[in-house]
Amino acid sequence: MSHRTTRRTVLKSTAAVAAVTLASPYVRGAxxxxxxxxxxxxxxVPGANNALTKIxxxxxxxxxxxxxxxxxxxxxEKDKLTxxxxxxxxxxxxxxxxxxxxxxxxxxxxxxxxxxxxxMIKKYGPISPVAEYLAKNKGTWYGIPTTVGSQVKxxxxxxxxxxxxxxxxxxxxxxxxxxxxxxxxTDKWTWDAFLDAAQKLHKAGFPVGLPMGQTSDAVxxxxxxxxxxxxxxxxxxxxxxxxSDETRKALEYMKKLMAVNPPEVYxxxxxxxxxxxxxxxxxxxxxxxxxxxxxxxxNPSVAEKIWHHPMxxxxxxxxxxxxxxxxGVWSFxxxxxxxxxxxxxxxQKEQVAQLVEAxxxxxxxxxxxxYDLPTWKTVGPPVGVSYGYPPRGxxxxxxxxxxxxxxxxxxMYNQAINTVMVSKFTQGNEKLDDVxxxxxxxLEGTLRA
Amino acid sequence: xxxxxxxxxSVPDTAAPPVKKKxxxxxxxxxxxxxxxxxxxxxxxxxxxxxxxxxYSIYLSMLNKAxxxxxxxxxxxxLMSRDVFWMVVWQSAIFALSAVFFKALIGLITAHLIxxxxxxxxxxxxGMLLVPWVIPLALSTLGWWWMFDPTHSAFNWLLKxxxxxxxxxxxxxxxxxxxxxxxxxWYGAPFFLIMYLAALKSVPDQLYEAAAIDGANAWQxxxxxxxxMMRNIMAITILFSLIVTFANFDIVQIMTAGGPRNTTHVFAxxxxxxxxxxxxxxxxxxxxxxxxxxxxxxxxxxxxxxxxRGREIG
Numbered sequence: 001m002s003h004r005t006t007r008r009t010v011l012k013s014t015a016a017v018a019a020v021t022l023a024s025p026y027v028r029g030a031x032x033x034x035x036x037x038x039x040x041x042x043x044x045v046p047g048a049n050n051a052l053t054k055i056x057x058x059x060x061x062x063x064x065x066x067x068x069x070x071x072x073x074x075x076x077e078k079d080k081l082t083x084x085x086x087x088x089x090x091x092x093x094x095x096x097x098x099x100x101x102x103x104x105x106x107x108x109x110x111x112x113x114x115x116x117x118x119x120m121i122k123k124y125g126p127i128s129p130v131a132e133y134l135a136k137n138k139g140t141w142y143g144i145p146t147t148v149g150s151q152v153k154x155x156x157x158x159x160x161x162x163x164x165x166x167x168x169x170x171x172x173x174x175x176x177x178x179x180x181x182x183x184x185x186t187d188k189w190t191w192d193a194f195l196d197a198a199q200k201l202h203k204a205g206f207p208v209g210l211p212m213g214q215t216s217d218a219v220x221x222x223x224x225x226x227x228x229x230x231x232x233x234x235x236x237x238x239x240x241x242x243x244s245d246e247t248r249k250a251l252e253y254m255k256k257l258m259a260v261n262p263p264e265v266y267x268x269x270x271x272x273x274x275x276x277x278x279x280x281x282x283x284x285x286x287x288x289x290x291x292x293x294x295x296x297x298x299n300p301s302v303a304e305k306i307w308h309h310p311m312x313x314x315x316x317x318x319x320x321x322x323x324x325x326x327x328g329v330w331s332f333x334x335x336x337x338x339x340x341x342x343x344x345x346x347x348q349k350e351q352v353a354q355l356v357e358a359x360x361x362x363x364x365x366x367x368x369x370x371y372d373l374p375t376w377k378t379v380g381p382p383v384g385v386s387y388g389y390p391p392r393g394x395x396x397x398x399x400x401x402x403x404x405x406x407x408x409x410x411x412m413y414n415q416a417i418n419t420v421m422v423s424k425f426t427q428g429n430e431k432l433d434d435v436x437x438x439x440x441x442x443l444e445g446t447l448r449a
Numbered sequence: 450x451x452x453x454x455x456x457x458x459s460v461p462d463t464a465a466p467p468v469k470k471k472x473x474x475x476x477x478x479x480x481x482x483x484x485x486x487x488x489x490x491x492x493x494x495x496x497x498x499x500x501x502x503x504x505y506s507i508y509l510s511m512l513n514k515a516x517x518x519x520x521x522x523x524x525x526x527x528l529m530s531r532d533v534f535w536m537v538v539w540q541s542a543i544f545a546l547s548a549v550f551f552k553a554l555i556g557l558i559t560a561h562l563i564x565x566x567x568x569x570x571x572x573x574x575x576g577m578l579l580v581p582w583v584i585p586l587a588l589s590t591l592g593w594w595w596m597f598d599p600t601h602s603a604f605n606w607l608l609k610x611x612x613x614x615x616x617x618x619x620x621x622x623x624x625x626x627x628x629x630x631x632x633x634x635w636y637g638a639p640f641f642l643i644m645y646l647a648a649l650k651s652v653p654d655q656l657y658e659a660a661a662i663d664g665a666n667a668w669q670x671x672x673x674x675x676x677x678m679m680r681n682i683m684a685i686t687i688l689f690s691l692i693v694t695f696a697n698f699d700i701v702q703i704m705t706a707g708g709p710r711n712t713t714h715v716f717a718x719x720x721x722x723x724x725x726x727x728x729x730x731x732x733x734x735x736x737x738x739x740x741x742x743x744x745x746x747x748x749x750x751x752x753x754x755x756x757x758r759g760r761e762i763g
Binding site for chain 2: 076077080081084088101102104105106108213214215262263264265266267268269272275276279281407410411414415420423424427428438441442445448
């Protein structure tokens with residue numbers, strides 16, 4: 001049978017193909033609204049990634065958007081390397097999660113997200129000042145604070161050891177109901193009280209373990225301590241203020257405190273204090289509930305005697321180190337509108353509750369109005385162990401580097417100028433004035449940024 | 450006979466004239482063209498992954514932090530005004546020179562020991578001693594880190610068991626430096642061993658026999674025969690190791706991440722700190738490029754020596 005192609009049949013076929021091609025965007029297929037690719041921080045809590053994947057996929061199905069998530073570990077700074085490579089190449093995921101100062105590092109290739117953040121602030125009230133400092137520049141938000149991976153580092157205390165050897169009952173002082181906190185009692189929880197307890201616990205063979213290396217756990221708690229003592233390194237007008245009486249007093253205090261810490265704290269990485277606590281040797285660290293969660297699995301008898309509660313108070317207030325994470329949308333993203341919609345969805349309280357639950361209370365939203373989620377009150381043992389983990393009462397969040405310009409603060413934080421300074425004085429036994437001079441010179445260098 | 454000669458001579462006249470190949474075919478069949486085509490993939494890899502990044506790194510090091518402005522040598526001059534940077538330079542030199550010295554010494558001694566073993570047993574020893582070099586470095590360094598662990602060090606457990614005091618391996622600057630150098634020596638000595646062993650095997654036995662006849666003792670044989678015959682291999686091995694050790698990243702990053710108090714940072718880890726962790730890629734590039742002149746000068750001197758000795762032997 002011969003099939004003859006005529007001019008008429010060719011014209012007909014061409015018209016049909018053209019009609020299908022032109023009409024296809026309007027046909028609502030499974031992923032009609034395209035694809036969003038996400039590079040997200042790989043959570044250390046087993047199962048926590050699944051909660052985020054589930055939330056994103058549910059939204060994707062509803063909105064006909066295909067979601068592809070790559071979970072990237074922060075081990076060896078792989079997430080930061082990936083972000084740096086994508087920013088440099090101008091291609092990559094649509095949404096990328098950024099830790100600590102990374103939003104400010106990449107802001108020139110990040111999409112402004114004021115519409116999303118402003119709507120959240122309108123709905124949930126004030127946002128953490130640390131999140132604002134790290135993600136907002138000249139009125140523009142370049143990142144949205146995530147729940148996943150965001151954390152503070154309050155006291156994590158062995159309440160049994162503190163009660164027995166230092167005579168302090170932290171559970172009674174900070175019960176798992178904020179309305180029962182008595183200001184007169186909590187006001188007694190000062191750095192002097194902490195030092196006194198640390199000395200007694202050292203004598204009893206259960207020293208506190210406060211890292212003094214150059215990683216974030218060390219930088220964060222030392223930063224919070226310096227803030228509570230009124231130490232300013234560089235102000236918001238680029239003035240170096242570290243040479244002050246406050247700094248001298250703070251360093252003298254540190255000399256006494258570090259003398260009752262195990263000597264190896266100078267070499268600890270972020271896991272060092274966790275191991276110290278889990279081993280049962282330590283009486284207190286300053287950390288998120290990650291060490292409690294691991295102890296729950298590996299050494300339950302230690303886990304059930306842990307209690308999270310606010311940091312000690314100093315002359316200028318009570319501060320806790322906060323390290324939020326953010327989602328950023330690259331300016332070269334191919335699906336910006338859908339990406340923003342997805343981020344808005346993830347940030348709603350219902351979704352936040354699921355994420356907090358999946359991480360056993362480790363993940364911390366940046367809105368104080370969300371600290372009433374049930375997980376922190378119910379998780380245990382002991383029940384209510386993490387109630388004091390989110391900043392409550394008079395505890396304020398802080399990040400080392402503030403109030404300097406974020407570019408300057410980032411250098412100060414990443415070069416751990418505060419912990420190196422303390423180490424030089426307490427471990428290296430350098431003269432106080434020499435240490436301050438060294439810090440001044442280093443800070444002068446950071447102003448170049 | 451005359452016919453034969455005539456016909457032999459007449460061959461060129463009767464043979465068909467050679468076909469003149471077209472230009473492109475001729476070009477393709479040229480030996481040099483084939484060689485180039487066969488090397489092309491390698492050249493592409495070298496250009497793409499070595500030459501381009503190297504030049505890009507030089508370009509990057511001359512930009513400001515936001516990479517929006519050309520600042521010439523601004524990053525370099527700024528670095529040179531920093532105490533921490535000079536500490537890094539000093540530490541990199543201590544790290545590389547001492548590690549290479551001990552690797553060369555241990556390699557030389559073990560190569561001699563193995564060379565003097567009977568042939569039958571040599572293979573086993575060679576295999577065993579090469580193990581540190583073939584294990585992925587990140588993995589073996591992690592093993593070492595566990596042994597030096599600040600809180601649960603296996604070495605300290607042993608020391609304590611033997612009645613000695615514990616050592617703050619990674620928290621005291623001097624011990625931390627010692628620890629990272631030790632791991633580098635452990636990892637790199639087998640490379641020297643294998644290179645020196647190959648060099649030793651190539652020394653003709655007749656030289657030693659002649660020396661023995663002349664009454665030379667073992668030391669004299671070593672100084673007057675072995676060392677001169679090995680000098681070129683030794684120089685090249687040292688140069689290669691110096692380059693690799695100067696650029697080492699894994700060991701310091703895993704063991705100390707540059708601490709305590711920045712006292713173990715080397716160029717690569719400090720470059721990572723400034724470039725990736727602090728988000729200043731141009732400054733990070735400038736730090737890593739500081740290695741270039743140091744290594745280039747040492748390469749020029751060492752290779753000049755190798756060429757000179759090569760000419761003398763030739």
